[in-house]
Amino acid sequence: MPQSPDALDAVAVRTWCSLALEALGREREAIDAINVYPVADGDTGTNLYLTMESAAAAVEAVFAAHGTGTTAPARADAVHAMAHGALIGARGNSGTILAQLLRGMAGVLAGSGDPDHLRRALAEAASSARLAVAHPVEGTVLTVATEAAGAAAATAPAATLTDVARAAHTGARAALARTPGTLAVLGRAGVVDAGGQGLVTVLGALLEALGGRAPAVPVAAPPPAPGACAEPEPQDGPAFEVIYLLEASDDAVARLRARLDALGDCLVVVGGDGLWNVHVHVDDAGAAVEAGVEAGRPHRIRITHFAADRLRPGPEPAQRAVVVVVPGDGLLELCAEAGATTVLARPGEPPASGELADAIRRAHAREVVLLPNDAELRHTAAAAAEQVRAEGVRVSLIPTRAAVQGLAALAVHEPGRSFDEDVVAMTAAAGATRYAELAVAERQSWTTAGICQAGDVLGLIDGDIAVIGDEPAATARTVLDRMLSAGGELVTLVLGEDTPDTLADALTAHVRESHLAVDTVVYRGGPRTAPLLIGVE
The missing domain is CATH 3.40.50.510 (Phosphotransferase system, mannose-type IIA component)
Incomplete structure (x- = not known):
C-alpha cells in the first residue's frame, strides 16, 4: 500500500490514475449492468474506464518524457496531463462529466497538494461539473460529487490528506446509496446511479493512493424482473449520441451550448482554454456537427446510433x-x-x-x-x-x-x-477524414509555418499552412507523413489538371513503403482543382 504522503505529488497522481483504472476495469461490466440513466444503453462502466485510460496514459507520458532520474515530474504537469488526457479521451455522458471533475480538481491541485487544496479541489470539481451540464439532475453523479466535496470540507483543519480523501469517499458512498430514492428511474430499476458508482470507485482509488484503505463497495446487480414476461420500460428520447472535440473560443462555445440545447438533451460541454469536449443526444446528428463547425473546429467526431427501436417512427422515404x-x-x-x-x-x-x-x-x-x-x-x-x-x-x-x-x-x-x-x-x-492540399505561394508572406516566398509550394493540413517546400513531391511526402503519424487506412489523392501522373505514382510508392497496410486511390480533379488534394481516412 502506498505510504501516506505529506502532499499529493506527481507520484501520488500517477498511482491514483493507475489504481482508478484498475478498479474501473474490475467493475466495468457491473457498472454497465446498472446503467439505466440517462439512457439505458449499458455503457457507463465502459465509458468511465476508457476515459480514465486516456487520463492515465497522459500521466505516463509525462513521466516518460521526464526520464528515469531520481526526481519526479512537477505535480502541476501530472495533474494537467491527467485532466487533458481525460478531456480528449472522454466517452459518453459519464466519461465527459468525469473529465470535467478531474479538470476541476487539476486547476486547484496544480498550485498545491496539501489537505486544504484537496478540499478546495473537490469543491471546484463538483461545481464545474454542474456548470458543464445543461440541465443538472439530482440523484446522479453530480449529487455524489457535491456530497463528497461537502464531506471533505467538513473535516477538521488539522486533518491529513488521507483524512480528507476518506471523508470524501465516505460522503460519496452515502450519497450513492440515496440515489434510488432521489431519482425515480433508479428506484423503479432497483439500482444506484451508474455514474455515481464510478465516481465512488475513483475516489476510493484516490484514498488508496494516499495511503488509506477504501472499503469494498460491490456493485449491486439490478433485481430480477417480476415475472418472466415483464417488459422493460419503454425508452424514448433522441436517437443519436454525438461527441466531438472542439477548438473554439469561450464566446463561441456559449452560443454552441444554446444551439445544442435546443436540438437535443443530455448536453455536457467540458473543457476550456480553447479546447472542449462536446456531448449531446439528438435526432439530427448532422445538425449537431454543423453547430460545432459554426463554433470552431470539431474533430474526433463520434456518433452512436442508439437501439433501432428508439428511433422515432416515420414513413419510409420514396426517394x-x-x-x-x-x-x-x-x-x-x-x-x-x-x-x-x-x-x-x-x-x-x-x-x-x-x-x-x-x-x-x-x-x-x-x-x-x-x-x-x-x-x-x-x-x-x-x-x-x-x-x-x-x-x-x-x-x-x-x-x-x-x-x-x-x-x-x-x-x-x-x-x-x-x-x-x-x-x-x-x-x-x-469527420474521420483529414484533408490537405498543395498550393503555390503567389507572394512573400508570413504563415503559421514560417515565411514563404513567391513560388514556394505550400502544404495545407485541415486548412492551415503546415509545410513550406521547394517542390511538390517532397512537400507532399512531408504532408502525408504528418497526417499518417496518427494512423490511417486509406489515402485519397486528387490531381489537378496540370499535375503529372508521376507525382501520384511517387506518393503511392511512398505510402506503400513507409506506412504499411494503408491503401491509396487516385482521381483526376480536372480544371479548377488545386494541384493536389489529399484525404486520409
Whole structure:
C-alpha cells in the first residue's frame, strides 16, 4: 500500500490514475449492468474506464518524457496531463462529466497538494461539473460529487490528506446509496446511479493512493424482473449520441451550448482554454456537427446510433438524393457517376444559396443530403437547406470542409437504409477524414509555418499552412507523413489538371513503403482543382 504522503505529488497522481483504472476495469461490466440513466444503453462502466485510460496514459507520458532520474515530474504537469488526457479521451455522458471533475480538481491541485487544496479541489470539481451540464439532475453523479466535496470540507483543519480523501469517499458512498430514492428511474430499476458508482470507485482509488484503505463497495446487480414476461420500460428520447472535440473560443462555445440545447438533451460541454469536449443526444446528428463547425473546429467526431427501436417512427422515404459541391470537372463526373446531383464551384465564384437550393430541387427527392465541401460555404449551404425545408423537403447538411471529405461521405452512402442511419454513416466518414492540399505561394508572406516566398509550394493540413517546400513531391511526402503519424487506412489523392501522373505514382510508392497496410486511390480533379488534394481516412 502506498505510504501516506505529506502532499499529493506527481507520484501520488500517477498511482491514483493507475489504481482508478484498475478498479474501473474490475467493475466495468457491473457498472454497465446498472446503467439505466440517462439512457439505458449499458455503457457507463465502459465509458468511465476508457476515459480514465486516456487520463492515465497522459500521466505516463509525462513521466516518460521526464526520464528515469531520481526526481519526479512537477505535480502541476501530472495533474494537467491527467485532466487533458481525460478531456480528449472522454466517452459518453459519464466519461465527459468525469473529465470535467478531474479538470476541476487539476486547476486547484496544480498550485498545491496539501489537505486544504484537496478540499478546495473537490469543491471546484463538483461545481464545474454542474456548470458543464445543461440541465443538472439530482440523484446522479453530480449529487455524489457535491456530497463528497461537502464531506471533505467538513473535516477538521488539522486533518491529513488521507483524512480528507476518506471523508470524501465516505460522503460519496452515502450519497450513492440515496440515489434510488432521489431519482425515480433508479428506484423503479432497483439500482444506484451508474455514474455515481464510478465516481465512488475513483475516489476510493484516490484514498488508496494516499495511503488509506477504501472499503469494498460491490456493485449491486439490478433485481430480477417480476415475472418472466415483464417488459422493460419503454425508452424514448433522441436517437443519436454525438461527441466531438472542439477548438473554439469561450464566446463561441456559449452560443454552441444554446444551439445544442435546443436540438437535443443530455448536453455536457467540458473543457476550456480553447479546447472542449462536446456531448449531446439528438435526432439530427448532422445538425449537431454543423453547430460545432459554426463554433470552431470539431474533430474526433463520434456518433452512436442508439437501439433501432428508439428511433422515432416515420414513413419510409420514396426517394433520396445527395447534392455535392465540387471544385473541378473530374470530380463532377466522378460524383455524378455515383448518383449525386452536382454543383460546380468556380474559382472566385462560389455558388450562391439560390443555386444550391435549385440543385436540391433538381434532385427531385423527398430526402436530400447536402455536401458543401468547403468551410466557406457552410452559411450559404445552411441558408439553402432552410429554404428548401420550408417547401417540405427533408434536408440534412453534413458540414464537409473539403472535396475529399465529400468523397468519403459519398462512398458510404446507402439509399436503402433509413435516412437517419445514412446521415450518421456519411457524417462519421467525413469527420474521420483529414484533408490537405498543395498550393503555390503567389507572394512573400508570413504563415503559421514560417515565411514563404513567391513560388514556394505550400502544404495545407485541415486548412492551415503546415509545410513550406521547394517542390511538390517532397512537400507532399512531408504532408502525408504528418497526417499518417496518427494512423490511417486509406489515402485519397486528387490531381489537378496540370499535375503529372508521376507525382501520384511517387506518393503511392511512398505510402506503400513507409506506412504499411494503408491503401491509396487516385482521381483526376480536372480544371479548377488545386494541384493536389489529399484525404486520409
